[in-house]
Amino acid sequence: MPPMPEPTNPQVRRTRRLMLEAAHRLLSEHGPAAVTHLRIAEEAGVSRATVYRHWPDRGSILLDLLRRGTELRIASPPPETDLVTQVTILLRSFAAILSGEGGRTLAAMVGLAEWDEDVSAALRQMATIGPGMLADLLRRGVAGGELDPSVDVPLLVDRLIGPLYLRRLLYHEPFDDEEVDRLVAATLGPSLRPT
Amino acid sequence: MPPMPEPTNPQVRRTRRLMLEAAHRLLSEHGPAAVTHLRIAEEAGVSRATVYRHWPDRGSILLDLLRRGTELRIASPPPETDLVTQVTILLRSFAAILSGEGGRTLAAMVGLAEWDEDVSAALRQMATIGPGMLADLLRRGVAGGELDPSVDVPLLVDRLIGPLYLRRLLYHEPFDDEEVDRLVAATLGPSLRPT
DNA sequence: GCCATATGATACAACATGTCTCATTCAAGA
DNA sequence: TCTTGAATGAGACATGTTGTATCATATGGC
Numbered sequence: 001m002p003p004m005p006e007p008t009n010p011q012v013r014r015t016r017r018l019m020l021e022a023a024h025r026l027l028s029e030h031g032p033a034a035v036t037h038l039r040i041a042e043e044a045g046v047s048r049a050t051v052y053r054h055w056p057d058r059g060s061i062l063l064d065l066l067r068r069g070t071e072l073r074i075a076s077p078p079p080e081t082d083l084v085t086q087v088t089i090l091l092r093s094f095a096a097i098l099s100g101e102g103g104r105t106l107a108a109m110v111g112l113a114e115w116d117e118d119v120s121a122a123l124r125q126m127a128t129i130g131p132g133m134l135a136d137l138l139r140r141g142v143a144g145g146e147l148d149p150s151v152d153v154p155l156l157v158d159r160l161i162g163p164l165y166l167r168r169l170l171y172h173e174p175f176d177d178e179e180v181d182r183l184v185a186a187t188l189g190p191s192l193r194p195t
Numbered sequence: 196m197p198p199m200p201e202p203t204n205p206q207v208r209r210t211r212r213l214m215l216e217a218a219h220r221l222l223s224e225h226g227p228a229a230v231t232h233l234r235i236a237e238e239a240g241v242s243r244a245t246v247y248r249h250w251p252d253r254g255s256i257l258l259d260l261l262r263r264g265t266e267l268r269i270a271s272p273p274p275e276t277d278l279v280t281q282v283t284i285l286l287r288s289f290a291a292i293l294s295g296e297g298g299r300t301l302a303a304m305v306g307l308a309e310w311d312e313d314v315s316a317a318l319r320q321m322a323t324i325g326p327g328m329l330a331d332l333l334r335r336g337v338a339g340g341e342l343d344p345s346v347d348v349p350l351l352v353d354r355l356i357g358p359l360y361l362r363r364l365l366y367h368e369p370f371d372d373e374e375v376d377r378l379v380a381a382t383l384g385p386s387l388r389p390t
Numbered sequence: 391g392c393c394a395t396a397t398g399a400t401a402c403a404a405c406a407t408g409t410c411t412c413a414t415t416c417a418a419g420a
Numbered sequence: 421t422c423t424t425g426a427a428t429g430a431g432a433c434a435t436g437t438t439g440t441a442t443c444a445t446a447t448g449g450c
Contacts, residue, residue, distance in 0.1 A: 011396065011447055031310035033228060038437065047398045052439070104309055110364050111306010114299055115226035120367065127365040155358070155377060162357030163350070169305050169364065170322040172315065182350060190385035206416055206427065233406065242429045247408075 018044040019051055023065055028101065032108050035061055062108075063118050069105035070126040072097055074133060083141040084192070087160070088184050090137065094130055094161060095175045098168040107169055131157050148191040159187050213239040214246060218260055223296065227303050230256055257303075258313050264300035265321040269328060278336040279387070282355065283379050285332065289325055289356060290370045293363040302364055326352050343386040354382050 007013055022043035026034045036058060041048040055061040075093050077086035098106065113120040135157050141147035163183055167175050175183075202208055217238030221229045231253060236243040250256045270288050272281035293301065308315040330352050336342035358378055362370050370378075 050397055107305055107309040110302055114302040152377060158358040158361055159354060159382060162361040163353040165361050166353055166357040182347060187354060245428055
């Protein structure tokens with residue numbers, strides 16, 4: 001189920017952009033239930049028939065939206081710095097994404113993924129990119145002797161990012177940079193090896 | 196916004212029970228969008244008008260359902276055991292709840308809370324009971340000298356339960372007892388004081 | 391400028407929603 | 421047991437939504 005290819009026809013590109021922007025506004029302001037063909041047509045100033053031509057059913061609209069909303073640009077931390085710095089930069093980047101529009105998109109996906117296999121697959125895919133980068137970082141730390149070789153890397157990844165997602169999804173509270181630092185210090189600290 | 200009081204009239208109790216069971220089935224099997232007056236009436240073998248009489252709008256049905264679904268019975272760990280054992284018992288209890296129906300209810304709430312103030316309040320309330328018990332436990336540990344007094348208790352709570360929620364909501368993967376043990380050892384271990 | 395294609399406007403049936411009315415059934419007290 | 425008020429069932433009704441179809445118009449690529 002590959003994402004829809006970008007059309008070349010400028011007319012199509014225009015209406016498509018208008019509809020996607022409208023759909024995104026609706027999702028962000030009123031939730032997934034508000035993302036319907038009718039409301040997108042009204043918001044985008046486009047005929048309802050046109051919306052149906054682009055997406056035959058509601059599910060495909062949402063999936064398109066969610067996939068676009070999760071095309072995250074995570075900053076790659078500078079490789080020449082030490083492990084703690086790199087992990088901190090990465091986690092701060094996650095926290096920033098969760099604080100913004102990414103948090104809403106994620107919440108919507110979590111609620112839909114439970115009953116929609118496509119959304120579930122998209123969520124799983126999205127949720128492996130960031131953690132995957134973090135896991136790579138930690139494995140390099142183990143290989144480079146900065147990290148205790150006995151650490152359980154997958155568990156350590158979850159221990160580092162779990163609190164971020166918990167705060168955002170359940171408490172709707174931000175995780176600021178200073179708290180990320182304390183999280184990294186407390187979680188990563190005990191497994192560090194003196195260089 | 197207190198939860199609806201239990202009616203005394205046996206006829207009312209019966210229809211109410213039938214409708215709630217039907218609504219719960221719909222939520223569990225098809226998600227929040229399927230919880231409508233019409234479908235509850237069909238599922239419960241009850242007139243549509245009756246469903247409207249009990250809940251004037253869709254939101255109140257969902258809120259009722261979610262509040263019932265989150266009336267968690269968390270086992271209080273035996274107070275005479277050591278801190279690690281008590282925390283482990285509590286976290287295993289959380290993990291078990293998340294593995295069952297509670298996980299679906301939670302996912303639904305996370306998705307709805309973003310755009311519904313009532314659901315958000317219910318989620319926040321629910322999400323403070325368990326963590327509150329854990330925080331009490333940890334504070335007692337600090338007071339009793341089992342735990343380093345410099346620990347950040349709220350952050351430690353999030354570091355202990357965050358991974359559990361992350362696994363359930365984002366990866367749809369279970370967190371078994373053995374992994375809870377490793378989580379507790381890794382997260383709580385470095386802050387323990389020799390008795 | 392021509393032609394294929396996308397869009398707009400509209401019609402339509404099917405279904406869902408919310409409100410209402412009235413007959414029937416039920417529970418509880420006299 | 422009888423009576424009465426409340427709850428329910430059945431259905432009518434207006435309104436809105438969904439999904440599909442048709443045809444005229446507008447647009448882009450050649």
